[in-house]
Amino acid sequence: MSGIGDCEKCEELLQGFLDRELTAAEHELAELHLNGCDYCRRRYTFEASLRRYVRLTAAERMPPGLMAKLVQLRGTDAQPSS
Amino acid sequence: MSEPEPDSEARRIAGAARDRIRFEEEALGLADQVYRVARRLVGSREEAEDLVQDTYARAFRSWRSYTPGTNMRAWLLRILTNLNIDRGRRIQRSPDLQPLEETDYYLANRVAESRGEQALEQERVVEGLSQDSIVNALSSLPHNFRDVVVLVDIGEFSYADAAQILDVPIGTVMSRLHRGRRQLKQRLAEEATA
Helix, strand or coil, X not given: CCCHHHHHHHHHHHHHHHCCCCCHHHHHHHHHHHHHCHHHHHHHHHHHHHXXXXXXXXXXXXXXXXXXXXXXXXXXXXXXCC | CCCCCHHHHHHHHHHHHHHHHHHHHHHHHCHHHHHHHHHHHCCCHHHHHHHHHHHHHHHHHCHHHCCCCCCHXXXXXXXXXXXXXXXXXXXXXXXXXXXXXXXXXXXXXXXXXXXCCCCCCHHHHHHCCCHHHHHHHHHCCCHHHHHHHHHHHHCCCCHHHHHHHHCCCHHHHHHHHHHHHHHHHHHXXXXXXX
């Protein structure tokens, strides 16, 4: 069932599958293969955890004080002076 | 001599002020997410702060060009990426001219597996990486790849939104994303085995 031909197809679809950007038919095809293929499922798990890991470690919070500066920018164009 | 009814004019002005305030509050609520993406597109925290400030200054000035109900985060990031380009960022050679890439890990693993070696050793390797390594690997990507990888993987934008933000076809987003991620993995593996 999971001959190398299917694995190649699954690998092609893997990125789109992870990004939830496949058509319904493609998504189902990939999911079906992943359910039955240990190798590709490990590939999927690796890619998914790498994606998650990068997202979490590369995310930085705003430095303190930046928000205050942004708030100051409100209404910078001419407004009737009160 | 006809004059606009003072009441309706006052109501109009009050309505516009409310719209503007609503816009500003929604925009400020997204600042953290905008900064998160900005920080990975430029080299330093200072640059990211400047870029975000300039973005919001422009956003507040041109608030009327935002269509209520549409994706404001994408609208802000569009301003930001355009400003980033305006800052005279070095123009990268087209990624298509880059040298041929190494064999996909998939194929390498298949070969390794058939020889009885450990496949997917990358797993352990990547999990041991520090934040610095991840950040460095991301910043080492060519601008074209990095923009897309950051928007989709850090900003969590869809392919379509990323295409709109960068003003490129969706096929270009997919191709740069795929190649960018592959290069990222290669850099991470290099960092880990250095």
